[in-house]
Amino acid sequence: MTVRKNQAALTADEKRAFTAALHELKRTGGYDHFVTTHNGFIMADTDSGDRVGHRSPSFLPWHRRFLLEFEAALQKVDASVALPYWDWTADRTSRSSLWAADFLGGTGRARDGQVLDGPFAYAAGKWDVNVRVDARPYLRRALGEGVAQLPTKAEVDAVLAMPVYDTAPWNSSSGGFRNNLEGWRGANLHNRVHVWVGGQMATGVSPNDPVFWMHHAYVDKLWADWQARHPQSAYLPAAGTPNVVDLHDTMRPWNDVTPAELLDHRTFYTFDTEPAAASQR
């Protein structure tokens, strides 16, 4: 069984294995397929039309399935690898070990945003940005420039306290847990982290930065945390909603999986720290 660990707790060997698997998936072209899929949904998901991957209730199960597929691709390269998660409420500065040269490398230089150190620096030759929205082929970041602060633990706790999964009109203007976690409303959690990292992470081709997977692995963990706190709260909407993935509707692009089948992460993996039970509230 796959165990997803906090990235801060990874050993040097685990970091090496993870980055090597990313390099190999990149080399074979498999990696860029995920970037293309993500950008396709980013551009197609709209508040007033069909919406599956973003700005909709299925934001969480869609990314859970997307990460599962990505993790399976990494495990074909190296079966020992699991997706780490980045708890950005704890590791909240550019001085975190996450951004060290032995893991993801640091922020970009001022002139062009180019990341210059670590395994994903352009000059290292193993990380060309091929699926892109502009001509620049190098990984870019601007840590903490687009927005000064990452979300705090208190801001996360306030969103985890929201008892309703999602509300009509099931888009970026909704109330409820999903949209506050996604960040179109309220304190802004998930969206703000993309902006804080900057570079490709702020764009539709955000999976070009490997931190994408660790960010979403933590968003996914927050969903599990929320479920543990609100065992009586269900995925919504249940049925019959135009343009929106209901509980038992299949999701594109897979067309063979429903939110209902993705609600329990323990079917697929566990976390190093499993969510606290509701009784702990």
Place this chain on the structure above:
Amino acid sequence: MNKITRRQALGTTAGALAVLGITAAATGADASAAPPASTPPDAGTVDEVYQGRRIRITPGTGGHHGGHHSPGLPTVLIDGRELHVMRNADGTWISVVNHYETFADPTSLARAAVRELQGAVLAPFAPTGGAA
């Protein structure tokens, strides 16, 4: 409101507004400060040079442009290349280069894209991705 907006724009771009019809080749050269004729709020045509890049915004006409999924969206061009934009339910805007941050109007969105691009040329976009 539109006049104030233009005046503010002139102030912030230090006279970099370009006259309509300037050629793409002239972008980057200093353009004369000639604000466009009055346009209705929310549907304005924009043609300006901002930080050396030419921004053109044409109000949505109901037709399709490039890979747009929603008719009626404005066409936003930076140096003649289309920027994929989207309108949120609350009336704010995002683009594919600033996807997780909302902007009040297409002009602010286009200017943010210019800052983000740092001189880089937009890639053609397609519904399946933006491979250049």
